[in-house]
Amino acid sequence: MTDVKCELECGELLHGHPCPPLTLGVRAGHAALRALAVPRAVERELFAMVEVTSDHYGQGFADGVQVATGCTFGKDRIVRLPHGKLGLTLLDQRRRRAVRVALRAAVGEALESSAWFRAVRSAGEPWAPVPREVLEPILAFVLDCEDDHLFSTSPIFPMELEEGAPSFRTVPCQACGDLVLEPYVERRGEAQLCLRCAERIPPRR
Ligand SMILES: [Zn+2]
Ligand SMILES: [Zn+2]
Numbered sequence: 211m212t213d214v215k216c217e218l219e220c221g222e223l224l225h226g227h228p229c230p231p232l233t234l235g236v237r238a239g240h241a242a243l244r245a246l247a248v249p250r251a252v253e254r255e256l257f258a259m260v261e262v263t264s265d266h267y268g269q270g271f272a273d274g275v276q277v278a279t280g281c282t283f284g285k286d287r288i289v290r291l292p293h294g295k296l297g298l299t300l301l302d303q304r305r306r307r308a309v310r311v312a313l314r315a316a317v318g319e320a321l322e323s324s325a326w327f328r329a330v331r332s333a334g335e336p337w338a339p340v341p342r343e344v345l346e347p348i349l350a351f352v353l354d355c356e357d358d359h360l361f362s363t364s365p366i367f368p369m370e371l372e373e374g375a376p377s378f379r380t381v382p383c384q385a386c387g388d389l390v391l392e393p394y395v396e397r398r399g400e401a402q403l404c405l406r407c408a409e410r411i412p413p414r415r
Contacts, residue, residue, distance in 0.1 A: 230345075231269060231271040235272060235298075244357070255304055260288065279300060296312065301369050310364040325348070379392045382402075383404035383407055390402075
């Protein structure tokens with residue numbers, strides 16, 4: 211059984227640092243799980259679509275969602291929708307239904323008028339750490355808000371994604387020796403090559 215505090219510690223480890231978007235991602239994940247009345251994913255039963263883009267200041271949001279929902283990059287259960295928002299659609303594959311939760315503008319505005327936001331925006335280096343005393347008030351604010359205050363939640367709507375069957379058969383590349391999943395092997399006459407070697411070795415004429 212995990213709780214938000216434990217997930218935030220795990221999120222901090224995964225993401226590399228604590229930040230309000232990470233906390234918001236964990237909170238958004240929980241809000242969506244509650245709306246769908248499902249527990250966090252053990253296997254591949256849930257799928258997350260986050261609207262935070264790679265140029266958004268709130269990158270931590272996607273990591274928070276992964277930690278809270280179990281929809282991880284490793285399980286191929288999370289994608290970015292290029293919408294530039296702190297929004298999440300969580301899909302329950304078993305019941306073929308989904309919900310969208312999105313940060314309320316008032317909370318976003320509070321975030322963007324915080325000392326944390328000014329510190330992040332004015333940091334000359336994007337990897338400069340934010341001092342703890344700058345972080346703590348905004349983290350406490352985000353943690354203490356009720357779900358309803360933080361996010362708007364859509365009605366539940368029908369949705370499903372087609373699932374590909376996993377592949378179990380591997381073959382050794384005859385040039386480099388790496389084991390390759392069969393659909394990713396290129397055949398050159400009798401030889402079977404991985405895609406890296408196939409790129410490197412020109413086909414014989
Ligand atoms: Zn962050
Ligand atoms: Zn190879």
